[in-house]
Amino acid sequence: MGGAVRGPLARELDALPLVDHHCHGVVTADLDREGFESLLTEGDPWPGVSPFDSPVGVAVRRHCAPLLDLPRHAPAEEYLARRAELGGPEVNRRFLTAAGAEVFCVDTGYAADRLTTPEELAGTAGGKAYEVVRLEGVAEAVAAAGVEPDAYAEAFLAAAHRAVGRPGVVAVKSVAAYRTGFDLDPARPSDAEVTEAARHWLARGGRLDDPVLMRHLLWTAVGLGLPLQLHTGFGDSDIRMHRVDPTHLTDWLHLTAGTVPVLLLHCWPYQRQAAYLAAVFEQVYLDVGLTLHHVGPARAAAVLAEALEITPFRKLLYSSDAYGIAEFHHLGALAFRQGLAGLLQERVDADELGLPDALRIARWAGRDNALRVYRLPNLLAENG
Numbered sequence: 232m233g234g235a236v237r238g239p240l241a242r243e244l245d246a247l248p249l250v251d252h253h254c255h256g257v258v259t260a261d262l263d264r265e266g267f268e269s270l271l272t273e274g275d276p277w278p279g280v281s282p283f284d285s286p287v288g289v290a291v292r293r294h295c296a297p298l299l300d301l302p303r304h305a306p307a308e309e310y311l312a313r314r315a316e317l318g319g320p321e322v323n324r325r326f327l328t329a330a331g332a333e334v335f336c337v338d339t340g341y342a343a344d345r346l347t348t349p350e351e352l353a354g355t356a357g358g359k360a361y362e363v364v365r366l367e368g369v370a371e372a373v374a375a376a377g378v379e380p381d382a383y384a385e386a387f388l389a390a391a392h393r394a395v396g397r398p399g400v401v402a403v404k405s406v407a408a409y410r411t412g413f414d415l416d417p418a419r420p421s422d423a424e425v426t427e428a429a430r431h432w433l434a435r436g437g438r439l440d441d442p443v444l445m446r447h448l449l450w451t452a453v454g455l456g457l458p459l460q461l462h463t464g465f466g467d468s469d470i471r472m473h474r475v476d477p478t479h480l481t482d483w484l485h486l487t488a489g490t491v492p493v494l495l496l497h498c499w500p501y502q503r504q505a506a507y508l509a510a511v512f513e514q515v516y517l518d519v520g521l522t523l524h525h526v527g528p529a530r531a532a533a534v535l536a537e538a539l540e541i542t543p544f545r546k547l548l549y550s551s552d553a554y555g556i557a558e559f560h561h562l563g564a565l566a567f568r569q570g571l572a573g574l575l576q577e578r579v580d581a582d583e584l585g586l587p588d589a590l591r592i593a594r595w596a597g598r599d600n601a602l603r604v605y606r607l608p609n610l611l612a613e614n615g
């Protein structure tokens with residue numbers, strides 16, 4: 232595994248127009264060293280330690296430098312100087328074009344004011360944009376606008392319906408992982424419980440992190456009828472990693488069976504737990520976005536291999552979860568294509584998998600599974 236695999240699977244995946252089912256916009260302004268490095272890491276930059284000296288940092292220097300006309304492994308200083316010389320729009324154009332995605336489902340819920348809009352992002356890449364609505368943002372806007380505690384549930388539902396009714400919205404997302412974790416009571420809270428919790432939250436203010444209101448949000452999401460994306464596992468230091476193992480959702484998944492698709496995003500280091508859920512619950516899907524560029528092409532095949540140990544082949548999706556810097560759109564796509572091609576080719580070479588099956592799995596994961604879940608059948612290939 233690893234290295235340049237040039238078999239039929241590499242050719243298939245290199246040419247496949249990907250559906251990036253969860254990503255964010257990129258910064259439009261030029262970035263100085265501090266700005267770039269702060270986007271390179273999920274942590275906070277530490278004094279005297281460059282985020283370039285990390286797996287994702289060396290992956291950027293290895294795989295992104297050539298797109299800026301630099302040699303592979305160019306030093307960070309040269310990389311940043313060349314990036315500044317070309318300017319943000321040209322850098323974004325090069326990486327977004329190289330990513331080769333045809334569809335971008337863009338989460339607009341986090342610091343979107345400094346990022347490209349979904350249309351700008353997809354326009355630069357020559358692709359098509361859809362939007363993912365972050366429900367915590369909807370709830371917080373309802374609170375900010377002012378609402379009585381006993382009217383909160385109805386106001387949130389109405390606002391959520393308005394948000395998903397906008398053209399191009401294909402999914403909703405929750406960051407419950409960041410706010411409460413998943414070790415919640417799985418039952419739908421009663422009206423009285425929601426009113427009481429809303430009373431405390433509305434008086435206190437701040438972001439939505441009340442466990443009763445988070446349960447209410449997740450159950451409201453189920454009622455909206457759209458696929459629900461859940462941040463899972465890896466993220467910044469707001470995460471309490473032991474509380475975001477997706478198997479905490481098991482009872483909730485039993486209770487919500489037969490409703491909406493649930494897409495577990497990122498998953499690392501719980502890709503095996505997520506794979507288990509995808510194997511036993513019809514409605515569960517997963518990706519290893521974000522993980523792919525942070526581990527880099529060097530380890531993407533290993534992470535994908537764990538995710539695919541038991542995941543049914545119609546349940547794995549591609550996402551970059553790129554945020555802020557266009558490098559991550561390119562790096563995510565590259566790591567996915569190379570990693571999946573490497574591990575599928577290995578199975579074909581070992582005669583564990585027939586080549587036509589392997590090619591089909593590659594197309595499903597990179598594209599067709601997402602088109603099916605998000606009901607974008609007009610983009611489906613004939614053999615999808």
Ligand SMILES: [Zn+2]
Pocket residue numbers: 253254255338552
């Ligand atoms: Zn994201």
